[in-house]
Amino acid sequence: MNLLTQAVISGLMIGAVYTFLGIGLVLVYRTARILNLAHGESFAITGVAAALLVGKAGLPLPLSLVLAIVAALAFAMSLHRLVLRPRAEWPPGTLILITLGAAFVVRGVLILAAGTDPVSFPALFGGMPLRIAGGVIPQQGIALVVLGFGISAAVAVYLGATRSGKQLLAAAENPYAAELLGVNVERARLTAYGIGGLLGALAGVLLIPLIAVDFQSGLAMTLRGFIAAAISGMSPVGVIFGGLGLGLFESFVGAYLGALYQDPVMFCILIIVALWQSRKIRFGGSRRA
Amino acid sequence: MIKKLLVFTAAATLAVPLDAQEKTWLIGEVAPLTGPAATVGTRLNNVSKMWVEEINAKGGINGRKLELATCNDENRPEKAVACARDHIDKGAVMIFGNSLTASLRAIQPLVRQGPILLIPSPNVVPPADSYGFQVSPSDLHLTEAIASYMKANQLTKMGMVAATDASGEVGVESAKKVFGDQKLELKLARIDLRATDATTQLAQVAGSDVKLVYSSYTGGGAVTVVKSFKILGLPQPLMVSYGNMSEAFVSLIKDVKPARLMGTSVAALVPELLADPGERQRAQAFLVAYAKRYQERPDMINLLGKAAVDVAEAALRNVKNPMDFAAVKKYLESTPIPSIQNQRFSPTNHVGLDASKVIIVELKGEGWSKADPIK
Numbered sequence: 333m334n335l336l337t338q339a340v341i342s343g344l345m346i347g348a349v350y351t352f353l354g355i356g357l358v359l360v361y362r363t364a365r366i367l368n369l370a371h372g373e374s375f376a377i378t379g380v381a382a383a384l385l386v387g388k389a390g391l392p393l394p395l396s397l398v399l400a401i402v403a404a405l406a407f408a409m410s411l412h413r414l415v416l417r418p419r420a421e422w423p424p425g426t427l428i429l430i431t432l433g434a435a436f437v438v439r440g441v442l443i444l445a446a447g448t449d450p451v452s453f454p455a456l457f458g459g460m461p462l463r464i465a466g467g468v469i470p471q472q473g474i475a476l477v478v479l480g481f482g483i484s485a486a487v488a489v490y491l492g493a494t495r496s497g498k499q500l501l502a503a504a505e506n507p508y509a510a511e512l513l514g515v516n517v518e519r520a521r522l523t524a525y526g527i528g529g530l531l532g533a534l535a536g537v538l539l540i541p542l543i544a545v546d547f548q549s550g551l552a553m554t555l556r557g558f559i560a561a562a563i564s565g566m567s568p569v570g571v572i573f574g575g576l577g578l579g580l581f582e583s584f585v586g587a588y589l590g591a592l593y594q595d596p597v598m599f600c601i602l603i604i605v606a607l608w609q610s611r612k613i614r615f616g617g618s619r620r621a
Numbered sequence: 622m623i624k625k626l627l628v629f630t631a632a633a634t635l636a637v638p639l640d641a642q643e644k645t646w647l648i649g650e651v652a653p654l655t656g657p658a659a660t661v662g663t664r665l666n667n668v669s670k671m672w673v674e675e676i677n678a679k680g681g682i683n684g685r686k687l688e689l690a691t692c693n694d695e696n697r698p699e700k701a702v703a704c705a706r707d708h709i710d711k712g713a714v715m716i717f718g719n720s721l722t723a724s725l726r727a728i729q730p731l732v733r734q735g736p737i738l739l740i741p742s743p744n745v746v747p748p749a750d751s752y753g754f755q756v757s758p759s760d761l762h763l764t765e766a767i768a769s770y771m772k773a774n775q776l777t778k779m780g781m782v783a784a785t786d787a788s789g790e791v792g793v794e795s796a797k798k799v800f801g802d803q804k805l806e807l808k809l810a811r812i813d814l815r816a817t818d819a820t821t822q823l824a825q826v827a828g829s830d831v832k833l834v835y836s837s838y839t840g841g842g843a844v845t846v847v848k849s850f851k852i853l854g855l856p857q858p859l860m861v862s863y864g865n866m867s868e869a870f871v872s873l874i875k876d877v878k879p880a881r882l883m884g885t886s887v888a889a890l891v892p893e894l895l896a897d898p899g900e901r902q903r904a905q906a907f908l909v910a911y912a913k914r915y916q917e918r919p920d921m922i923n924l925l926g927k928a929a930v931d932v933a934e935a936a937l938r939n940v941k942n943p944m945d946f947a948a949v950k951k952y953l954e955s956t957p958i959p960s961i962q963n964q965r966f967s968p969t970n971h972v973g974l975d976a977s978k979v980i981i982v983e984l985k986g987e988g989w990s991k992a993d994p995i996k
Contacts, residue, residue, distance in 0.1 A: 338824040448659035449869035450841035544844035587821045591811040
């Protein structure tokens, strides 16, 4: 077995997870100016719901996944429509805290529904793993890498190159001006939360068969997404490269330096990037994340 | 006359609740019921609850019923300390330290003058001059059992994947000590608790010259290791830690089970292997009762919880005043305690079991039994 190849494969898979979760956070942030700390709950809801529907209710896997994704989507959109929108005039910090509260509510519901033990469900893409240059990648892993980066790139293109994508961004930059120009700001934000929830759910569908999920996985996934999003300066394109870089970096540090070095090195880089990004604020100019 | 009657009535009214209060032994429990270690805390809490209900249904111990006060520390040391302080302030006769390494280490200094702290975790070895008593074999004992199994199978090298948390650190220290002493080679890779892939770590430690791979990881992370092991198609037997013997874990990995899945456990997990008829009978009775109550087979964590409640019960039954913590300590240090595997403490050793009580088990079908040799 070739450690270098395996580290690259592992890095691509980890990077796809960072990107998948990061792009959803960026999308909501760039549309509603809120850091949604309940973003990872879509991942956890999808995983736990699918595992229960397959394992306990005995439903077929595809149907279970569809129902689980619908549940995650419903959560994400309800969070905006029922909880955040009626409080739109509240300070952003308070709204962010509300999203954190929502994450803990989901935790409580999941622990009641599935208990504290981790759960999982079968891979959507089964079959023999692919062996390349001394490394091994499961077919589910290939799907994770291709769809993770592919869908994230599609979202970035949608935001940057399409009329409706630009309307989403305009809804955050200047909601009043956007409304005067005919943009339905509320619909744009609801759409953003919906797409964010869908991305979190898809991340769950692709990743959870390779690991396991439990009631507390959501916040851990939000943190992953946040690291990728923060390192990219909340840029839809940047988060793809940020996620890829983080994944490869994490894998190589783990393989060649040891996992004990992962956090110190990664958070040092995060601080350096944050300082770099804020240089114009500190030394004049108007650029901000 | 009326005045006397009023005084008598008032005295009787006040006396009833006081009397009822005195008839209860308060058992404190510190357990992570939520958070990353909830799977451990709830398993141990299940056993505590079951024990208290059974005792109370029979009228209590020496006329006193038990009251279980469970405090959720979320496996956070600062919360564990607050929980333990609260139990001590409320007059707990005994504390079940049903949490993990960091929390238990934080609690230990609080019980320098008692009450007795019962520790089911293998990772925290209490000093012999303390009021802490470990009812499991230590992590060193578990590692010695692995080393003995390797020697019996003429293996000289083992690959090990350990988490980067406090429990993983204890496992690494034990492995380095035992393997160093016994001239066995250890290939070690650490894995972050948040890891979503363990193929790189396994690629580091599972070369063709390594005939056994050990993962000291517990919970969701252990599932990631097993799945990555399967993805790589590694031919070696995979040994998982004592925390992964549960029915839930087995069910979770049944479709990705390596060719051979092994684990470390106290022998009571397979009662027919116990030579002592009393131990065998008690272990079997517990396995049946637990399965009946919770509709799942107990695992090693449940068994360690049972050992803790047996020690507590023995002390409450046999020490004249269990609130005299020095007397309880002396009793435990001088008396073997009958349990699923009998506990033997001494004035110089507060660990109730040793390496001879540990077995290497193997998953055959859906149950664990004694591991076959490695060819």
